[in-house]
Amino acid sequence: MILLESLVMDVSWILDDLNDPQRAAVTAPLGPLRVLAGAGSGKTRVLTRRIAWLLAVENASPWSILAVTFTNKAAAEMRSRVEAMLDQPLGGLWVGTFHGIAHRLLRQHWQEARLPRAFQILDSDDQTRLLKRVLRDLNVDEKKWPPLAAAGFINRCKDEMQRPANVLDDGTPAQRQNQRIYATYQQECERSGLVDFGELLLRAYELWRDHPNLLTHYQERFQHVLVDEFQDTNTIQYQWVRLLSGNPCDVFIVGDDDQCVYGWRGSKVENIQKFSDDFPGAQTIRLEQNYRSTGVILKAANALIANNTGRLGKNLWTNAGDGDPVQIYAAFNETDEARFVVERIRQWVETGGQRRETAILYRSNAQSRIFEEILVGAAMPYRIYGGLRFFERAEIKDALAYLRLVANRDDDPSFERVVNTPPRGIGGRTLDLLRDTARAESCSLWQATSRLLGGKALSSRAAHAVRRFLDLVEALDRDSQDQPLPERVSHVIAYSGLQTMYAEDKADKGEMRAENLDELINVSARFIAHCDPVITGADPAEPDWLNTFLAHAALESGERQAGAGEDCVQLMTLHMAKGLEFSLVFLVGWEEGLFPHNRSAAQERQLEEERRLAYVGITRARQRVYLCHAEQRRWYGKETQQNPSRFVREVPEALTQDVRARVNAKLRPKAPPALSPAAAMAAGGLQLRQRVHHAKFGEGVVLAIEGEGYHTRAQIHFPAAGGPKWLVVAYTKLDRL
């Protein structure tokens, strides 16, 4: 094989730095291939090299390759890596998420998919809002049938490729009710030209299933299909890949069953396990050498994941030495935990480490708050990923709703969202009438409103207000039609009255919201500048920028790149951290109830998924990992006692080291020594901005004081000692200057 290659051409640039199994995967003969790639074993590298191999050695056209990833970020990175490697843009190459690719197909074949040309995408928030309305229409009590539960049911159905008609009737009233809600919701979506995330996949699947000529076209075109993170595919994604891969097929899938953490979204770890059954002749290659972590980190991760059953099994190993033990820190409470972490990062930076090489990983976003607070206090640059994203902000959704109405008048959720935003005198009564009419005539709210305006049903005052709204949207459309997108966005924000409404809102966040609206204009301008119509599915000849942008807003989480270049501590959920690596990793909140989460601990299947998440967390670390848990934590505003997570115990003791809580131990409330009068005076007498002297740190200034009595801590900036320090006042001798 090697000999043959050297005769044909020099392929060392593709294969040089690969180990044997990696090379075997990259150069494998065409046909179904499964690569089981452990954490840190060079998975992404193998995928990108395989694409390069197909292009350079197998003479594949970029046109014939489809690569699927799970996040937009991963897709963008893969494309740029391959393009960099081959030193040329590869326009014909399709790289994207399942949702992105499905969307592109539906835009291109909207007629065959029986969708209106300007169909819009519902994000989960939109979906829940729409469901609330559906539940009201069906007279279902929201208390008994939470909209979120209904959304869960519908999404599960779609993930399992079930239309309302083929939902299994198990005879329970609950199932019937859910089915009824699903059917009504679906009708509403159809009428409004709306497609939710699950629908994107299901429609794309049905598009091919019901149009054999289209399917054949794509089967012939995509000779080579590559799927990353295959362990996270759900039923419909799996079937979609099967449908696309004709026979013979070249399907190259990469995944790690131990990193399947999206079961809640319908992903099936079985998919990667049964691949070899469904794709005859499939070969399997295991990548087991880890290039990322120390021996101790790998052993810890291996020991933990060994508690799971039904794994495909692999044995991760490394050439690297053992390295430091896993550090375990038992914090008093969440504040102590955060202080400890930030202090250790400060030490890391002090000894020459980079902040961007450190990560704080938590189970749920709510945990980020306290870290943010402490990081701000320590003046340490940080970046939080996830949380409330740009396109999810209320003011942005308002603006997008106007834009969506401009694109498609029948978009009922958008209509409802802004019909009275800013307030123009359209209240609940009027809206009820509009809804009833729409329902009675099976038409959209927009159409119902137009009809009502022709009759006498509306009071003259309501009719006037409603007419103003319709005229406004028509005018927004007409007056901005010939403008480029950013001007259009700007026009809509200004003339809809949103800009004024938020600018005049003196309450807490008005000003920031007005700024965000301005930012939306910039975002749309950047979108035009950087968007590749080929990637987003726009018709390159005559892109419908408005629709393309609206789809982008729904599909792309819209995290802001600002500050990405700065050297920042990285904060994110364990889920988001999958695929990333850091030198120093803090895994925080390892407490029963929090991680594993309460709702997952009862069921073995879910517990195993939590364990895989723990595995993902540990294997993110190159050099050193900390497991932190707090004994007490504020939850829902009240203090709760917490026990260490079982996952802490599942790391063998021989690999761990307990961090002795020095200063922090003294803070524990257990039998606190009586506060001496002198200490009380010392604590009470300290003031902000006061200048003090410390025997070791020299002169300093008090930046912050918190706690009271015995617990009082002060943050004091000591220039001579290199920055601010938190001191327990009762234990510190400070001279006031």
Add this chain to the structure above:
DNA sequence: CGCTGCACAGATAGT
């Protein structure tokens, strides 16, 4: 109709 204030429930993860 629109606003304010109060009661209440609710938070795992993300395309």
Add this chain to the structure above:
DNA sequence: CTGTGCAGCG
């Protein structure tokens, strides 16, 4: 603690 829903007043 925070966002949402609903009642009651201006």
